[in-house]
Amino acid sequence: MITPYTCGGELVAGGGEGQVSAIVWAIGGSDCSAGAGIQADLQAINGLGAHGCTVITAVTAQNSVAVSQVNPVSDLVLQSQLDVLLADLPPRIIKIGLLATVSQVVMVSQWLQQLKQTSEQTGHRVPLVVYDPVAVASSGDNLVAESTLTAVTKHLLPWIDLLTPNAMEAALLAGMALQDGVLPEPVIKQLLALGVGSVLIKGGHYQLLADHCLDYWSNGDSQRYLSAPRLDTAHGHGTGCSLASAIAAIWAQGYALEDALVFARGYLQQGLAAAVSLGAGAGPVKHLGWPTDSVMLPRVGASLAELTASDELVSPVPFAPCPQRLGLYPVVDSVAWLARLLAAGVKTLQLRIKDPQSPDLRQQIAAAVALGHQYQARLFINDHWQLAIELGAYGVHLGQEDLQTADLAAIKRAGLRLGISTHGIYELLRAAQLRPSYLALGHIFATQTKQMPSQPQGLFRLAQQVQLLPNTPLVAIGGIDAERASAVMNTGVGSFAVVSAITKATVAESMIAKLQHIAGDPVAVAETNRVAGACL
Numbered sequence: 001m002i003t004p005y006t007c008g009g010e011l012v013a014g015g016g017e018g019q020v021s022a023i024v025w026a027i028g029g030s031d032c033s034a035g036a037g038i039q040a041d042l043q044a045i046n047g048l049g050a051h052g053c054t055v056i057t058a059v060t061a062q063n064s065v066a067v068s069q070v071n072p073v074s075d076l077v078l079q080s081q082l083d084v085l086l087a088d089l090p091p092r093i094i095k096i097g098l099l100a101t102v103s104q105v106v107m108v109s110q111w112l113q114q115l116k117q118t119s120e121q122t123g124h125r126v127p128l129v130v131y132d133p134v135a136v137a138s139s140g141d142n143l144v145a146e147s148t149l150t151a152v153t154k155h156l157l158p159w160i161d162l163l164t165p166n167a168m169e170a171a172l173l174a175g176m177a178l179q180d181g182v183l184p185e186p187v188i189k190q191l192l193a194l195g196v197g198s199v200l201i202k203g204g205h206y207q208l209l210a211d212h213c214l215d216y217w218s219n220g221d222s223q224r225y226l227s228a229p230r231l232d233t234a235h236g237h238g239t240g241c242s243l244a245s246a247i248a249a250i251w252a253q254g255y256a257l258e259d260a261l262v263f264a265r266g267y268l269q270q271g272l273a274a275a276v277s278l279g280a281g282a283g284p285v286k287h288l289g290w291p292t293d294s295v296m297l298p299r300v301g302a303s304l305a306e307l308t309a310s311d312e313l314v315s316p317v318p319f320a321p322c323p324q325r326l327g328l329y330p331v332v333d334s335v336a337w338l339a340r341l342l343a344a345g346v347k348t349l350q351l352r353i354k355d356p357q358s359p360d361l362r363q364q365i366a367a368a369v370a371l372g373h374q375y376q377a378r379l380f381i382n383d384h385w386q387l388a389i390e391l392g393a394y395g396v397h398l399g400q401e402d403l404q405t406a407d408l409a410a411i412k413r414a415g416l417r418l419g420i421s422t423h424g425i426y427e428l429l430r431a432a433q434l435r436p437s438y439l440a441l442g443h444i445f446a447t448q449t450k451q452m453p454s455q456p457q458g459l460f461r462l463a464q465q466v467q468l469l470p471n472t473p474l475v476a477i478g479g480i481d482a483e484r485a486s487a488v489m490n491t492g493v494g495s496f497a498v499v500s501a502i503t504k505a506t507v508a509e510s511m512i513a514k515l516q517h518i519a520g521d522p523v524a525v526a527e528t529n530r531v532a533g534a535c536l
């Protein structure tokens with residue numbers, strides 16, 4: 001099953017951090033005006049750090065005004081491209097656009113079936129398939145016959161992991177209409193019943209929220225909503241191809257699918273915002289690489305209610321603030337550890353007691369809060385937000401799953417700071433909409449301390465997220481030690497949190513001093529300068 005979190009296997013070191021390029025194949029038609037089709041696919045795929053290979057299904061003659069011809073290649077020509085690429089450049093993800101004939105649909109479907117089955121049997125990674133069902137060009141011209149669409153529903157859809165139709169294409173494939181203002185659940189249900197792993201219905205031609213373009217993703221179990229301001233532009237040639245290829249390129253580099261959806265939507269928004277007229281008709285989407293301005297990123301939510309509630313949450317009062325740079329941030333499980341850290345000059349720290357039945361929980365939190373006050377430190381309580389409020393802690397740290405159950409308004413009313421865990425751009429935006437005091441970005445490296453359902457994010461993604469939210473206090477966590485901490489700080493992140501680097505250190509106090517120095521902790525830096533001065 002395609003979940004919002006999976007990319008079907010190990011991480012690919014793409015996106016600038018490693019040498020391995022994720023290979024994405026684009027199967028589709030050539031657009032000689034280069035606004036859409038294979039030409040747009042390649043620009044999106046390569047511009048986002050993956051390597052694009054192409055399999056041409058048809059040579060179209062088109063410009064910004066009309067499609068004058070669609071000339072399908074023969075099945076032999078199509079087959080020869082698939083075979084030669086597979087022998088040498090196997091794909092991580094296959095993005096499919098225009099399949100021009102019934103025979104092409106049947107051939108590609110059978111080929112995908114065999115590829116998937118053989119990969120599974122031989123223990124190789126099974127390539128994922130993204131299908132953007134090209135039926136009507138942005139000029140309004142039909143690109144394929146009805147019989148081709150019938151063949152798609154019958155033969156191709158069972159091999160598709162992500163389908164990215166617009167409202168018209170979704171209606172054509174599902175055989176039922178979508179209505180403005182009504183959620184497309186029945187259409188999605190029908191498409192899932194036809195065998196696709198998950199569906200992203202794009203909101204470009206379909207209105208769910210006034211003035212906003214709302215894209216809706218579902219795999220039947222969970223949903224993701226992405227909303228962006230509807231842009232008033234006549235220039236959107238290649239919108240569908242660019243979005244689907246951007247998703248494929250990002251997904252192929254090991255990002256969770258939900259994160260690929262967010263970044264690709266940002267990619268499209270910035271490309272549409274910058275698109276200009278070239279011919280007499282719709283100008284092409286601009287290809288500008290990774291979005292670096294958060295204004296281009298969508299508002300997100302796991303339900304429509306959450307998305308629209310964020311309208312009210314975005315504008316009003318944020319949670320009580322904390323400094324952009326929090327210094328070294330140890331996370332420990334006992335008051336004894338807190339006392340040791342405070343004595344060593346640590347100013348930001350967390351009590352993380354994971355056993356909810358712990359008999360002396362209240363006493364431990366009360367003692368921790370008292371110590372925090374005594375040392376004028378920023379003490380966060382993990383999970384136990386009611387006790388944190390009651391006992392007057394400086395702040396609370398919550399995970400994503402707590403956001404549904406904790407009384408965030410009560411935490412805010414009580415004046416406590418709030419930190420929220422995130423594990424990718426989707427969770428980061430979702431949490432940022434609540435305007436917390438800080439956001440934690442994890443896990444950066446593999447960690448032994450906690451079983452993580454997500455993959456390590458690495459330094460490239462950390463830097464990417466820091467660049468997108470320059471004004472929010474951000475804390476990196478997960479697998480950070482004295483060797484890696486400087487590289488973490490070099491991404492521009494405000495602070496880093498550690499567990500085992502301190503609790504498993506041979507001499508905790510010298511490790512604390514080392515880490516405090518790397519974190520730019522003012523007390524530690526002053527102390528180092530004093531010692532250095534004394535030595536002069």
Ligand SMILES: Cc1ncc(COP(=O)(O)OP(=O)(O)O)c(N)n1
Binds near residue numbers: 352
């Ligand atoms: C600074 C910081 N970042 C992340 C976490 C993880 O919190 P959470 O997701 O709530 O998971 P648990 O710690 O409760 O297992 C954290 N505690 N601190």
Ligand SMILES: Cc1nc(C(=O)O)sc1CCOP(=O)(O)O
Binds near residue numbers: 421423449477497
């Ligand atoms: C508690 C925790 N939360 C994480 C997250 O990513 O949300 S990583 C993590 C464990 C961090 O421990 P260490 O420094 O020993 O790797």
Ligand SMILES: [Mg+2]
Binds near residue numbers: 382397398399
């Ligand atoms: Mg927690």
